[in-house]
Amino acid sequence: MSRDPIARTRPRSADVDADRLWRRHLEMARLGATPKGGVNRPALGEKDIEAHALLATWARQRGFGLAIDDIGNMFVRRPGTADDAAPVVSGSHSDTQPTGGRFDGIFGVLAAFEALEAIDEAGIETRRPLEATIWNNEEGSRFVPGTMGSGVYAGRLVLADTLAAVDREGITVADAVAALKRGIPDADVRALGAPITAFVEAHIEQGPVLEDAGEVIGVVTGIQGSRKFHIEVIGEEAHAGTTARRHRKDAFVEAVAMVNALHEIFHDAEDLARFTIGQFEILPGARAVVPGRVKFSIDFRHPEISVLDDLGDKVEPACRSRARACEVTIDELPRSAPVAFSGLVPDAIEAAARLRGYPGRRIFSGALHDAGNLARQFPAGMVFVPCERGLSHNEAENAKPSDLAAGAQVIADVLVDLANRD
Numbered sequence: 001m002s003r004d005p006i007a008r009t010r011p012r013s014a015d016v017d018a019d020r021l022w023r024r025h026l027e028m029a030r031l032g033a034t035p036k037g038g039v040n041r042p043a044l045g046e047k048d049i050e051a052h053a054l055l056a057t058w059a060r061q062r063g064f065g066l067a068i069d070d071i072g073n074m075f076v077r078r079p080g081t082a083d084d085a086a087p088v089v090s091g092s093h094s095d096t097q098p099t100g101g102r103f104d105g106i107f108g109v110l111a112a113f114e115a116l117e118a119i120d121e122a123g124i125e126t127r128r129p130l131e132a133t134i135w136n137n138e139e140g141s142r143f144v145p146g147t148m149g150s151g152v153y154a155g156r157l158v159l160a161d162t163l164a165a166v167d168r169e170g171i172t173v174a175d176a177v178a179a180l181k182r183g184i185p186d187a188d189v190r191a192l193g194a195p196i197t198a199f200v201e202a203h204i205e206q207g208p209v210l211e212d213a214g215e216v217i218g219v220v221t222g223i224q225g226s227r228k229f230h231i232e233v234i235g236e237e238a239h240a241g242t243t244a245r246r247h248r249k250d251a252f253v254e255a256v257a258m259v260n261a262l263h264e265i266f267h268d269a270e271d272l273a274r275f276t277i278g279q280f281e282i283l284p285g286a287r288a289v290v291p292g293r294v295k296f297s298i299d300f301r302h303p304e305i306s307v308l309d310d311l312g313d314k315v316e317p318a319c320r321s322r323a324r325a326c327e328v329t330i331d332e333l334p335r336s337a338p339v340a341f342s343g344l345v346p347d348a349i350e351a352a353a354r355l356r357g358y359p360g361r362r363i364f365s366g367a368l369h370d371a372g373n374l375a376r377q378f379p380a381g382m383v384f385v386p387c388e389r390g391l392s393h394n395e396a397e398n399a400k401p402s403d404l405a406a407g408a409q410v411i412a413d414v415l416v417d418l419a420n421r422d
């Protein structure tokens with residue numbers, strides 16, 4: 001019997017290959033590369049389908065299984081000795097924001113795949129199957145809403161409604177999923193919502209906490225909630241040279257009054273409310289025409305459900321009371337309640353981190369993640385690693401190869417642990 005107490009408690013796992021993991025990040029970053037060194041890879045656009053196909057090629061080289069479900073989530077599978085048991089799954093997303101970086105999302109996919117490869121190379125058998133997944137359309141940038149694939153998988157979103165959503169060119173999610181399936185014709189069909197023993201997602205932190213603290217591994221305790229709105233102000237196009245102020249229905253002027261009122265309302269002393277207007281469109285967008293229509297988005301996040309309720313409910317009256325000559329419509333997208341990760345998965349992450357020499361700092365997520373949806377149905381948790389200056393949704397987003405490898409290592413250890421538990 002070993003005299004090393006750690007060796008007795010550590011499940012037999014495999015060491016990940018840090019160089020291979022880094023090379024794969026660089027290969028993926030070529031798909032949709034931007035001149036400023038970032039990535040622009042809209043969900044299930046040409047470059048995102050290439051990213052799926054690249055992962056599929058690596059999976060086939062290893063002899064792993066491949067399957068796609070009805071909402072376009074892709075699963076790479078390493079069988080277990082009890083192959084009908086529900087899998088232990090890890091992964092994230094491959095789509096990006098328009099000015100995205102090289103790590104948001106794809107790190108979690110590549111960490112999961114690296115874990116499966118390392119475990120396979122080491123010849124380690126697991127009782128339950130292991131899967132690495134790409135959840136479809138996490139960012140919600142091409143198709144609304146975001147965390148779409150995991151949302152449908154976990155039953156938070158309705159499949160038929162979601163497949164009917166369209167991008168700005170009028171292409172439906174259904175068309176895009178069909179294109180993915182054409183791109184990977186040999187993939188099996190995966191049942192939506194099939195049971196999962198546990199889900200664990202690796203992600204860059206997208207904030208400064210780990211870097212500031214000099215820590216490498218964060219054990220995520222939860223995700224703040226969010227409410228998102230689409231506002232449309234409808235006025236009347238008119239001649240810029242001839243129309244007096246008293247006769248104008250200027251959608252821009254009224255939208256600006258709404259935006260200013262909203263910024264006041266969401267300005268909290270603690271600086272916890274995250275309020276963003278990231279889209280603002282003036283139509284018809286012509287210099288000599290009084291704007292007849294303005295569309296803008298609201299993205300509001302907070303850790304507490306009562307604040308989400310109270311402040312979020314102020315959006316509609318704030319907009320209506322500033323609409324004078326114009327009409328206003330307010331549509332709310334599906335809400336995300338705050339999520340708490342506890343029990344099986346975070347405990348396994350913390351244990352794995354400690355056995356590898358990391359304290360495993362507890363950390364809360366300001367960003368949304370697919371794990372938040374999965375946690376509503378299955379045991380779930382997340383591992384964070386630092387990113388430079390906490391910068392994300394930015395082409396300069398950066399992370400250290402050694403930190404990425406540490407995160408992938410924790411994923412590998414957690415997968416082996418959870419796949420072999422009784």
Ligand code: HGY
Nearest residue numbers: 138139146366367368
């Ligand atoms: O918006 C988010 O939090 C995520 O990055 N999609």
Ligand code: MN
Nearest residue numbers: 104105138203
């Ligand atoms: Mn992400």
Ligand code: MN
Nearest residue numbers: 097104139393
């Ligand atoms: Mn993101």
